[in-house]
Amino acid sequence: MVERGFYEPGLNGVERLPTELHMFHASPKLMRAAHWHAQVEVNYIVRGWAHYSMSGYDVRFSAGDLALFWGGQPHRLDDASEDVIYAGGHLPLVHFFRLRLPQDMQAGLMQGATLLTRASDGSDPINFLRWNDFVRSGDPLKVSMAIDELLLRIERIRFAPYELLSGLRTKPGAAAADPYISPIVLRICDFIAENFREEIDSVDIAVAADVHPKYAMTVFKKCTGMTLNDYVSLMRLSFAQALLMREDANVLQVAMESGFGSLSAFNKLFRKLAGMSPSDYRRDMRSRPGATIPQRPAAREPYN
Template structure:
């Protein structure tokens, strides 16, 4: 996000780039900034956590919307098209975008993972002054160039998110809210291994058999385990990583649609067009035209 951290930029607009969350879908991104509004819905292959330190902001998701105020935190799956359409002039937020390889390292109840992957948003007001200090520090450590500090930032963030589900929280989905709480559970090591392999190889020609073999699992068992844990198939997640990268290229690059398809790991333009339509509701050429027209 190309914003100054020392001052608020009036009506700041979020502009994805090849190095942003869309362009690098397997990297864990930390942020601490004024939340910029989005010209239209976007998506990325990470679980997103936002902690509002000051002001307020409003999100529109696929089947619900919600507003966050200072002292509130949310967690949702970025693979669904979503848009931040309001951000108060004084708002500051912090958080991160977690690839699934990090997300499934956490000890969360399986039901929580399933609801998140299904499009629900988790909200909590159980925050304190430590969060005001920790979120900016995690961002600074992650960008410090010190590998030990960067790893500590990741580990501390994951522990903080685990604690979110040990205290009261709210589930928002399809316009409904449910106040609840739950105990933690261990993630599947097999899912972590599969996510790790996909993250390292999503631009190559791989299939479900390759992914299962890398995780030391039988293909059928691997596919069932991944679907049960994430609510999506192995190929759907692989495709989402590729679409996330393609989205950033379409918004900012000058490459042809064919080149975008090839550079994003798709074997053909027809396969790329079909997958892109399913998530964006339009072909990639129309998406590029509309987003650039809106930006102007």
């Protein structure tokens, strides 16, 4: 196993900023424990190989592989070659549902499968490097171009051989990329992203999306495999995961800041996803050598 330091959830990182596109191009750090985030993760292996432990299965990506998986499932990069370089990004659902994907791709990803294609070419290393530079530039036009180009690259996977890896079959009746319901799902995701820390329910979400609450719930479940409540909870848990890194983190305070109405609900949902209580998670994070945790988030850093 390569020794290059370990990844720790950052206060201003992907877990805490679930509505922003994060791009990366680097040698990745291994993970001591699984993490999760409310975006679809895109990985392109520039050099070497990387091994992930997903929920219920393992995958290994090698140089030239392009892979996508739903970050809402706990996952862990647990091994990699010494020379590995990977590129990619964390794609918020507001962008993911802009994609024109085949039915099996969209449904499989949201059900926890990993989409893998080995049909990449010489332009991919150049493009991923440029998209990383554009997003990190902070220039809104460059960021917009990077997003559009990345989405087009993902859509082109449908024209090449690809696999959906998970050991599970796609559930029947999964949603196709319906051009009518996609804008509704986008409006739903936008509203939840802006308001998940507040007390919101299906009626609030439906009003913002300009549809009937029952229809909002049906459409969202059809597209994502999650209920509205499941997705709101995931956003809150992702946010809380980063807050627990704070030196002065109090579990009750984290629960309230993340939008949970009660400590018992927070504990129950956190344990269900992480396999441990928030207190145990916080203790585990603090016991890790080299962990530096400021008391409060500093000014937002560029995408990291």
